[in-house]
Amino acid sequence: MRILGLAGRRLAASIPTLILILIGVFLLLQFAPGDTVDAMMAQMGGGDAATAKELRKFYGLDLSIPAQLGNYLWRLVRLDLGFSSIYGKPVSSVIIERLPPTILLMTASLSFAFFFGLVFGVIAARGVNRWPDTLISTLGLIFYATPSFWFGLMAIVVFSVYLQWLPPGGFEDIGTVRTGIWRVLDIASHLVLPTLTLGLIFLAIYLRIMRASMLEVLNLDYVRTARAKGLDETRVVTRHVLRNALLPMVTLIGLQAGTMLGGSVVVESVFSLPGLGRLAYESVVQRDLNTLLGIVFVSALLVISVNFVVDLIYARLDPRITAGG
Amino acid sequence: MDAVKRYFRSPAAVAGLILLLIVIAMAVSAGWLYPRDPLALAGRPLVWPFSNPRFLLGTDNSGRDIAAQIFYGARISLLIGGVATAIAILIGILVGAFAGYYGGWVDNVLMRITEAFQTLPNFVLLLVLVAVFGSTLTTVTIAVGVVSWPAPARLTRAEFLSLRNREFVQAGRTLGMKNIQLIFGEILPNALPPVIVYASVVMAVAILLESALAFLRLSDPNVASWGNLIGLGRDVLRVQWYVSAIPGIAILVTVLAVSLVGQGLNDALNPRLKGR
Numbered sequence: 200m201r202i203l204g205l206a207g208r209r210l211a212a213s214i215p216t217l218i219l220i221l222i223g224v225f226l227l228l229q230f231a232p233g234d235t236v237d238a239m240m241a242q243m244g245g246g247d248a249a250t251a252k253e254l255r256k257f258y259g260l261d262l263s264i265p266a267q268l269g270n271y272l273w274r275l276v277r278l279d280l281g282f283s284s285i286y287g288k289p290v291s292s293v294i295i296e297r298l299p300p301t302i303l304l305m306t307a308s309l310s311f312a313f314f315f316g317l318v319f320g321v322i323a324a325r326g327v328n329r330w331p332d333t334l335i336s337t338l339g340l341i342f343y344a345t346p347s348f349w350f351g352l353m354a355i356v357v358f359s360v361y362l363q364w365l366p367p368g369g370f371e372d373i374g375t376v377r378t379g380i381w382r383v384l385d386i387a388s389h390l391v392l393p394t395l396t397l398g399l400i401f402l403a404i405y406l407r408i409m410r411a412s413m414l415e416v417l418n419l420d421y422v423r424t425a426r427a428k429g430l431d432e433t434r435v436v437t438r439h440v441l442r443n444a445l446l447p448m449v450t451l452i453g454l455q456a457g458t459m460l461g462g463s464v465v466v467e468s469v470f471s472l473p474g475l476g477r478l479a480y481e482s483v484v485q486r487d488l489n490t491l492l493g494i495v496f497v498s499a500l501l502v503i504s505v506n507f508v509v510d511l512i513y514a515r516l517d518p519r520i521t522a523g524g
Numbered sequence: 525m526d527a528v529k530r531y532f533r534s535p536a537a538v539a540g541l542i543l544l545l546i547v548i549a550m551a552v553s554a555g556w557l558y559p560r561d562p563l564a565l566a567g568r569p570l571v572w573p574f575s576n577p578r579f580l581l582g583t584d585n586s587g588r589d590i591a592a593q594i595f596y597g598a599r600i601s602l603l604i605g606g607v608a609t610a611i612a613i614l615i616g617i618l619v620g621a622f623a624g625y626y627g628g629w630v631d632n633v634l635m636r637i638t639e640a641f642q643t644l645p646n647f648v649l650l651l652v653l654v655a656v657f658g659s660t661l662t663t664v665t666i667a668v669g670v671v672s673w674p675a676p677a678r679l680t681r682a683e684f685l686s687l688r689n690r691e692f693v694q695a696g697r698t699l700g701m702k703n704i705q706l707i708f709g710e711i712l713p714n715a716l717p718p719v720i721v722y723a724s725v726v727m728a729v730a731i732l733l734e735s736a737l738a739f740l741r742l743s744d745p746n747v748a749s750w751g752n753l754i755g756l757g758r759d760v761l762r763v764q765w766y767v768s769a770i771p772g773i774a775i776l777v778t779v780l781a782v783s784l785v786g787q788g789l790n791d792a793l794n795p796r797l798k799g800r
Binding site for chain 1: 646654757761775
């Protein structure tokens with residue numbers, strides 16, 4: 200219960216941040232050339248000034264900027280993100296449709312990066328400055344420097360064009376109707392390459408942090424005690440070192456949540472996944488500013504909720520956090 | 525002098541420095557080796573690399589020399605990476621220094637703003653900035669700088685927090701120095717080394733951010749940049765994959781070089797942390 204209270208307090212503290220982001224981006228978008236009505240008129244194939252004025256009045260765009268901002272925030276409280284003139288639907292339903300692929304992709308990439316980062320980090324730290332460490336650290340540096348979209352394209356060339364093992368893009372095969380387990384497998388095969396592509400840079404970061412924190416914890420007194428007790432090395436690492444060495448990794452998940460969401464914009468475009476990131480890109484290209492603002496809101500919410508979960512995990516891993524208040 | 529010696533004792537750091545010098549040499553010699561406009565038509569489209577001695581790395585979809593674009597692209601990447609990093613570090617130092625030095629409500633307000641920037645995915649913010657201000661070379665560079673300052677700001681703030689009550693600062697205060705003098709004349713020089721080392725991380729990320737933006741065709745289309753070329757090569761990926769592959773390797777090498785130099789500097793300046 201105390202854990203929940205603590206994390207809840209952190210969550211409450213992020214509300215002002217959220218409002219700050221919304222006000223900032225809302226004001227920023229006022230500088231954008233053209234507004235929703237311009238976009239709609241372009242879609243309709245032009246129209247006279249009277250219609251435009253009528254529409255602006257209908258959407259409340261003739262009000263002063265502070266009044267518009269007030270309106271927008273008040274609508275947000277009721278979870279109304281406005282209307283997308285490009286998609287002809289409320290922004291919230293456009294975003295909800297696009298959310299599942301992104302969440303699936305982020306979860307998969309994070310698990311991949313976290314698991315292999317942990318394993319490789321431990322292997323590297325166990326053989327510090329010997330060849331497994333050198334190999335893993337070098338690979339980590341190269342992965343870190345690889346542009347994700349480029350890695351994705353090259354993966355398509357190798358695995359989809361030459362080997363023809365995996366589909367080059369899309370979320371599921373739309374040619375055939377599949378149900379149940381076959382549909383799951385189909386979606387999974389479509390997500391293999393995007394997951395690797397998005398996860399690569401995070402794998403590099405995680406293994407570096409894991410290696411460093413393992414090295415740090417391995418030198419602590421209590422580890423020497425555990426060894427002196429006669430525990431074998433595997434036992435020492437899994438039972439005693441890992442739990443403490445994991446803390447920086449967990450912190451990193453929270454810090455990197457935003458970066459990962461940003462990375463999915465590029466990865467979803469490479470693999471034409473119908474996700475939130477691709478929607479962000481499309482709304483920039485199509486000047487659908489209402490949708491763009493909605494995405495800003497939803498991605499900030501996502502980052503805040505990831506951090507909430509991270510706080511919970513953190514408190515479970517390290518009881519001192521709750522004890523200290 | 526010790527730090528320089530320590531730097532050159534690390535093979536990785538030396539390799540990074542050599543790679544970085546090669547990229548810089550490419551940027552400098554671009555105009556001399558390829559005097560013609562890199563975006564002008566040069567020959568038949570889609571000539572494979574090493575098949576025609578006139579185009580060592582082949583030509584792209586519209587018959588432009590890939591090697592020339594790689595050389596000119598080095599200029600763009602280094603320019604955007606360098607200037608955006610300078611902007612990010614400058615904003616970061618100002619915000620971090622004031623927040624860390626004054627504390628209290630100044631710290632509260634500045635850190636709230638920093639948090640807001642960190643909560644919003646930086647690539648999404650970059651998209652918003654490009655949507656609003658357009659995508660010329662100048663706006664893209666400034667936008668990349670503007671989304672990259674929170675981490676250096678936090679670092680500077682942490683340094684200031686640990687330095688602001690040291691004896692030398694109190695001595696300065698007793699001598700009647702003004703706050704501004706204390707911040708920029710006394711504390712900042714001591715807080716600077718870790719921030720400068722961190723600049724290499726910022727620069728690596730800045731180069732990657734710009735190339736991703738260019739790949740999505742949201743960066744300046746009128747300059748020869750590596751990201752633009754990868755985006756262009758995507759249309760012919762199935763057969764002429766080299767159009768995308770070559771500029772990607774250039775980005776990889778540049779970012780690797782910058783990170784290696786940064787890590788080498790870090791190890792040379794903080795010898796106690798070496799091997800971590």
